Each structure stands twice: as structure tokens, then as C-alpha cells.
Amino acid sequence: SRVAVQAEDEGIDPTQYYENRIKSLAAQKESGINPYPHKFEAELTILEYVNKYEGLNSGDHLEDVEEKIAGRLMSKRSSSSKLFFYDLHGGGAKVQIMADARKSDLNEEEFTRFHSSVKRGDIVGIIGFPGKTKRGELSIFPKTFIVLSHCLHMLPRQRTGPGSEGQKITDAWIPGSGRNPDSYTLKDQETRYRQRYLDLMLNSEVREIFKTRSKIISYIRRFLDELDFLEVETPMMNMIAGGAAARPFVTHHNELNMRLFMRIAPELFLKQLVVGGLDRVYEIGKQFRNEGIDLTHNPEFTTCEFYMAFADYNDLMKLTEDMLSGMVLELTGGYKIKYHANGLGQDPIEIDFTPPFRRVDMIEELEKIANLDIPKDLTSDEANAYLVKACAKFDVKCPPPQTTARLLDKASLCKLLFHRSILLVGHFVEEICINPTFIINHPEIMSPLAKWHRSKPGLTERFELFINKHELCNAYTELNDPVVQYQRFADQLK
């Protein structure tokens, strides 16, 4: 029967473990061995190996075949000094290594000495033949076993259950499904974020999250490229701060002796390119806000902004629907996803991306839900007084100055703000937006870059897309009347 060799490391002080490993490397160097080989020609990925040989029968051994694979050892077990079992992980897949002294190029003594020096976490290259154990576990039987890189620190262990025998060969998290943080080998959040490489190494779900991130961005590029949008790069450092919308990072160019601000949005540069004749442009890139850090805010974050000449916000709603529903379909195989809206401890909710998305008129919906009758002229004192009263009635707190825009919602001075106080609109309208919902036709007083509505006075042609009560997109028919734009900027600065 197999004995887990955890005991070998268990109880050893981490510092002692580290020092032992350093000594062992130094000894190798001393004796003229390079412990960090330059190259190992892995001919198959682990996933390719698994796909190629998973059809073998239990007990099959293809001793004439030679395969070369490489990866990281995530577990080590032995049943005797002549037989060691390892799990080799790489690229989201894993396979068992069954190192048998009788199949090795090494003699028995060398074999035992070598394998007792191999540690969990080491990166190894294996040259060996494929086969399945009598229990039916696909394995590689090494003739040559090379340590390519050494894990000098003790890796955190999976505490629940022995080894990983119950795990599937590829237990990849699938986009759109619920998360399972209980399965994480590394649970400490601080360590996970500070040493992300450990998080990625030990928690396969996390690795899949980052692969999905990459696929999402790649999907957006493909979607926009197919519509003849051109990807451009605009400056991340500007001489003027991009408006009053968010606090920027400030830096200094020494040689030019020039103060520079990190961008908070690419909007104004992208519009200049549209003026220059690039009719459809987009930029996917980092934005920077010198603000607090919390669950949904990081000082740098990635956005996609796109601009489309000759189109209006109706066109953009359709485009947004197509982009997001198509993305969810491609990534998950359906339109419905699971999301832990109430924390990872609670069951996930379902969010349905089936197009078309619901569209609700901001003021109309607010009046309907809260049973209000807001005076039509939102610039009037009457409207302001009415809203102050409404906020008081519903116990919605609005810190001064209690302008009409602020009573309704936070003013949006550029495309993506991603922070808002829970005011009337937040309190009533956004609360009902679980499935993707367009909130449309915002008042002019809170939308300085949006074009006035072609038929509804006092409103603009603007939408925000809300999913699970969070703002995901913000879009307008762009204001392109320079005289009106100048006036709106001037009003904002008042």
C-alpha cells in the first residue's frame, strides 16, 4: 500500500527546509552539476499526452514508445524506496508519474538517493513510456527523470483529504459556473494577492479565471475588428487632468520639467481621432484613479472605449447587446451564468444574458417605482425642492450640496466612473437591474458629454448598462456641438 511521504517534510521548520534545499543545490554546483538545465525539449503538453493515451486499458504498458513531458510536481508518494508516485501538473492538466527503479536508467542506490532529493513543487522533465496502472490511472513511467528547476520553499498543502486521487485529470473551472473557494489549496487572501504566482500554481480555479479574462478581451477585439473598428493607443500621461470626474495620479517629467497626469479616461483623445477621420476607433487599456481601494476598485483598471461615427445610442445598445450576449454564449455555451452576488458563502444567483436586454427610461421608471411626479423642468427650484422632499421621505441620504443632479444620481463627467452614491435612481431603479438592463435617457443636468435628446426636452440620449445592480457600460449619442459643449463644461466648473 502507498504511504504518503508528507511525513518526510512534516514537522520541519520552513527555514530549516529552505536552508537544507540551498545546501543541496550548493552541493550539486560543487560537484560540477548545473542544477538549472538550459532546456528540456517537452514534445507534448500534459493535456496532449492525456488526450493521446487516455484510451489505454488498465495494465497496458507501451514500453517501446518514448514520450517527453514536463511540468511541476504537485504531490509525491512512495510505497518503497524503489517506487515513487508523483502528480505532474502543467497547463491546467495533470498526469501521474510512476517512477519504478526497475525502469530507470539509474541503479537502485542512485535511484533511491535521487528520488529522496526530489521535492514537491520541483519542475521536472520526464522521458519515459506511457501506460496505465492496474487501477486504471494513466501514468508516465520514466526512464530519465530530470529536475529542471527547484522549489526551495515548502508549498502550502491541501488540507482536506489525502493527495489528489479523487480529482479528475482536468478539473478546470468553466466560465459561467459557480465558484468553489473551498477547494483552494491556498486560502489566505493576503498571500493569494501578494504572491499571485502561488495562487495560480495552487488554485486551478484561479488560473481559469485569468484565462477567461484573456478570452474576454480577445473576444471584444475580434468583435470590434469584424465591424471594422480600428484599435488605437492614446496617451496614458497628459499635461492636463481629464476633468473633475476623478482624482488623477500626478507625476513629473524631469528633463522637460513638466507636470503630467495619468489618464482617467481616453475619451477626449479618441474623439479627436474621430474628428481626424478614423470613423470607428477603440482602445482597450489601463485607466488610473487616485482613489481608495476596495472590493471593486483598484487604482489601475482596464476599460474598452469605442466610438462610431454616424451612429447613435440606439445603434450602440444593439451593438452592446450583441457583444455581451455573444461573449457569454461563446464562453459558457449558453446565455445564463451563475454569479455569487451575495458573497462566496451564499448560493450564486443566475444572470440571464439572452438578448434583447430590458430598457427602462430613467425618470419614468423612477416615478413609477417610487410613485413620484417629478416636475418636468429639472433645472427649476421646484424640481429641486420636490426631490429634497422625496429623498427625506424615503430616507435616502444626500450629502450637500443637494443639487438636483446629485439628488437623482451622481453626475457622470466621463464615460466610466464606477462609483455612485445610492441616491434616488440607485435606490429604486438600479436595484431592479439584475439581468442586463439599459437605463436610458438621463437628464441633461447629469450628462455633460451626452447629446440632448432629439424629442424629450431636458433629457439626453444616453444609456448605462446595469448587471447585478452594477454599472458596466455608459454610452451616449456624443455631443458634437462645440458651442453647447463649451457651455456645459463651463457650467460644470461653476
Add this chain to the structure above:
Amino acid sequence: RGRASAAPSTSDREAIRAIRIKKVEELRNKGLDPYAYKWDRTHTANKLQEIYRHLGNGEELDQSDCVSISGRIVARRAFGKLAFLTLRDESGAIQLYCEKERLQSDKFEQLKTLVDIGDILGATGTIKRTDKGELSVCLTSFSLLTKSLLPLPEKYHGLTDVDKRYRQRYVDMIANPDVADIFRKRAKIISEIRKTMESAGFIEVETPVLQGAAGGAEARPFVTYHNSLGQDLYLRIATELHLKRMLVGGFEKVYEIGRIFRNEGISTRHNPEFTTIELYEAYSDYESMMNMAEELVTACALAVNGKLALDYQASYASSDIGVEICLERPWRRETMNNLVKEATGIDFANFRGDVTTAREAALKALDATGVVESDRNSVRASPSVGHVLNEVFELVVEPRLLQPTFVLDYPIEISPLAKPHRRDGGLTERFELFICGREMANAFSELTDPLDQASQIKSSRKVPSESHSKFLFLQRKRLEEQVEQHRRKDGDDDSAYEVKVDEDFLTALEYGMPPASGMGLGIDRLVMLLTNSASIRDVIAFPVLKTK
């Protein structure tokens, strides 16, 4: 003859603006919207030119076959009952043939009085080729979509004020259609790089721009301050160390295309922010990166130019004649030592660490090339044979490497992040790619031994000054010395910056990084090469400029 594209002087500008604002009012009074909401077009100008290229002179298509286009008016000639406008959109240009009797009521008068060069127009009409052979849209109706308030620059071919071109890039693009083409090619190059990387199985990741430690490099970083954390942050000068952490985390092929920042002087070759790709592949060595470099550059050349030969202007080659560059694979691969031997006859391998003899031999060889005194001084100051070799290489060989050349096996003294060469002691498995005498890429078999790495980083004395794509660590000591010197020189404490060895990166290496190779490639330089552009400002839409 109507208002031609006459040249408005600066003093006219305000007058013209006032007139046009009046026209905006006039349009509104007529119930017309000078800033329309949208326009549905059926064709682009170029599409029409393509579809109807066989239409004979004087031929006109069925009046029921209506097309709809939109774009900017860039030229106009108006006569009594006839006007010719040139409309340009992103794809190209087409003539609008405007006859009074084909337009409703006072539309022709509106066209003559209210539409100016620079306005954006939506137009519908039928297709005809004039007797003179100009494919035209015969206007049946039009809508002013955007009224422009400022006049376009003189002749629309003629924006030659270089400074203005960069400061008002949109005017540059309207006036010089070729400019927009460079940005289209830039987009295509980056897109082609992504395609090539994806088909090779690489995953694109994003690593932080703002970092807690400058990490230390030859490049001076930008410093900023995070208010709520109450802490200085530094803008990244490379993506290398975070991408390597991804390798440690189990990603086997990763890349990042992104912005890098260096707080240094600006020139036709340097902008404080620029774009690079860095890529890392587990289980491979620098041979594999050479193939990747060939693959990437040739794929981009074919995508934007359709061929592997390219003319490149002389500025790089310091002569007045352009050179033809041939990107046909395979590219020359030669060691730095052999290239220097070829150019000077000196075999630096013979010096065996004797730096004094190496310096003497180098200075003697340089006599023949007429180098300046400061260059001779940097040879005299070189602390090791490796440094002398590199100095001679940079002075004598680099400018001659016009055709694509991989320069292999750099001295260990100047390559702190590269793995020692598996055969030649004192060298590393590193290459730089040169095209047109300019470094395009820098790659190594990555150093994976954390202990070796720690000592390399802490002891390396100097890194190449032009290491554009892989911004190497400098030893802590040297950087501190540098800062100290700077302080002494300027007496200006504000300009000093903190330099640290990235201890967290060294910890990551201790968890084990697979053997790997990596490469950095400067995308702006690649775009310059493939679009025949002399200045980095020509390939960056909004470059940083000195304050006027």
C-alpha cells in the same frame, strides 16, 4: 467660381468662426439640425470607386439605384446651377455632382451658402461618371451632419508645420490622408502580432503599471503618489519581472503588449511612453526566440506591405540614400565576438580577462574609424573585457547591421538576467536583433537560478544604455551611486529616486521557474521600420512635446 479652398490667414480665423456660428443659427432657424444624430450609409467612397470602376465616361446609372454616403467636404467649386464637392471618408474620396434641378426647393441654395469646406455631410444620389472621367454621386438629397466652425489648413495637402502636426493630430489626419494610414498600419501590425502569438498558443496577460518599487534599471522611472495608501508608486519600466512570475504560477506561454514609461529625454527616437511586447515561453531557449522574432516581423511585414523587401530611409544608416532591407528568412545569426573580429580583426576571446590589453587593442582599432573622444573615454573606462567588447561592438558594428542580424552571446558582465552560456564561460545565451542599425529585440535563455540571479543583479556593473525592450536591472549599488552623483551634481533632492532590488521577484524564483526563454520587442520601432517613418512621433498619435 465659388469659395475655393482659399487660404485663411490667422486673423481670418476668428472672422470665419463668427460667420460659421451665424450659419449654425441660420440652419436652426430653418428647422435644420447642424449637429445631426445619425446617418445610415450604404457605401463607403472607396467601395463605390471599386464597384463602378468599369463605368464609362459620361455613363449614368438608373436613377432608382440610390446610394448613400457620408464624410467630410474637402473641396468645392460652385457655379450658377452646378456645384462640385469632394467628399472624403475613411476609405477614400468621391465627387458629389450637384445640379440645381435634381435637388428639392431651396436645397441647392443651402448647399452653396451654408455648406463649407470642412463640414461633414450625408449625401444620397445616383451614380454617374462625368465626361472628364470622374466617378460621382449625383446629389438628390443631402443632410448637413456636422457644421465645422474652424477652417481647414491652407491647401489640404499642405500641413507642413511639424509641431502643429503633432499637437493637432486630427488636423494632420484631415490634411494628410497618409497619416491616418500609418495608424491603420500600426493597428494592423499589433493585430498581426496578437494573431501570431495566439496561434502559437500564447496567452495575453496584463501586469501592473503602478508598482511599489522602482525595481532598479538604467531607465529613470516616473514617480507618483497614491493618496489613500499614502505611498509612492513607480510607473513600470518593463513587464519582465511580472511576466516571469506568471511562468512561476504555471502559465507556460505568456505575453503582454503594453505601455512602458521612462522618465528620460524626448527625441525623434524616444517618447516617455512607448509600446512593447514581451513574451516568455517555458521549456525553450533563446534559439526558439530567434525563430519567434523572424516569425513576428515577417508576418507583420507581409500583413502591411505584402512583401518582405522594404525601403527604409537613410536616417538610421547615417547616409542620405535609403537602403533596401530584405526580411527573407533565415536571418544572419552571428556572435558578438565574431562580428567585432570581422570588423576590427581583434579576437576578444584571446584576452582572457586582461582588460588593459583589451582596451589598448580596442583604442588602436578605433583610430581607424575616427570616433570621437568621449567614445574613446568610455572604452578607457570599461571595467572588464566584456564591457570593452560591447563598446567596440556599439561603436563599430551596430551602425553597419542594416540587414536583419541576430547578434548572439553577449558578455555576462552586461547581461544580468540572462543564463550563462552552456558552452562558453563568460558569455550568456542572449541575442539582440538589429535591423537598419537599430536594436529591435532583446532576448535570453532566462536565468532561473535564484541564487545566481541575486548575485548577478547585485554585482552587475553596467547594462547597455540602449536596451530598449528588456530593461535590465542594475545593481543596487551602482544605482545608488548614480543617485548620489545626481544629488551631488544638481543639489536637487527632488530628482532623486528610490532604487530597490525586487526581493519579491527573487522569492518567486525560489519557488522554481521552469527553464524558459523570453524576448522584448519595441513595437513603435517595428512600426517605424514597416511604415518607413523617420520619427517615433510619426507612429504615436499623440506624442509628448515640449511646452510651447
